[in-house]
Amino acid sequence: MAELFGMLDDEWEALQPYLGGKFTTQTFRNALEQHAPRAWAKLVERYGQGGKGSGNYYSPSNILYNYLNDKARNSLVVRRGFVPSKKGWGTGIVVEWEIADAVAPVTSEEDKQFIEGRAERREHLFRERKAGLRRDLLRARKRTGLSCDICKSTGSHLPEDMRDSIFEAHHDKEPFSTPGERAVTIKDMALLCANCHRLLHRLVALRDQWFEVEEACEQFGFEIRAMSA
Template structure:
């Protein structure tokens, strides 16, 4: 399997990833490998057969491609989004869906890099926190009740409505336990002002453990009661 992964990696950047849509399935990748890299596809077939019922092999090329994408998810190149309906003729009703990670993500700060979750989990957190459209979905849900920071309560009151939204950021508040975690839901998100967003990442770095929004809120309250003021 490692040898096939290495073969796929030789064509991932130039021949596979650019031709994959932003969201795709394992089936999509299989079709792409078969059409764009027949020489590599022949290696898959030679080792595991063409796949499908009656092939006689426990593993199939599709199993290998799924594991390859799962490895890419662990390395934060793609995000595993859960089961989606399969195309006709796939041999199953559902297949795994994936989403490419956009390259135009905000670089991590120094305190982000120091977060003691391990590189893979940290990368996964960034991927989910900056997933396309996530901030817009959160804003749409929160504007009904009013925008405010879930840690300090700041509302941006007094700012021009045209720029007020700019002080808020989406924070993926669910601990990234594994690359196979479900697709992000609005309920998994916290709305934070830019100061508190940076604060919660710094707290996690200093404490070397995951920090919840509630814990960050209590941290600010304790500092306020002790006369030290807030982090800003």
């Protein structure tokens, strides 16, 4: 099972655009068949096509369900319960999932004022909440140690397995006036604790102008630590 999960992990990032925020085990299977045919063929080779009358205890769909359930236990996806399945599934219901990084944080009063200001601010929040971006930023920053780029909080007062939860990804490098769509990478992002993130959104909304993190640090009276290259 670990070998198969590793194989699916190799395809996970590439499949996410075909899943959307919410998806079902059926959607995941269809995406794997269409966009990762070698991985799908490996599952079929081992377990057959599955379905009623196959005689196998496990099927490719069982493996995919177990894989997603494992991701839910590790807080990478959220299990949303059962929804009606589409044609081609063996039962009338199927489990629905949601990629954890696509689940928007609860909208705060600061965010409400932020997104009511201008259309570009809504785009800013969309970029911050792009699926997988926060996870990738945390992974990159863990190499040098997690800390907020404004207040330098590390969450050391929390149990180690909970420290990640205080950090959020903030889209830092492009002002609202920058036109057009573009790819967003972790180099464009700052890592902020939830408190400083809210403060920064509040500052932008009140002053109606863009502040990069370094400029915001001057407003807040902090010195920004040197960013990793």
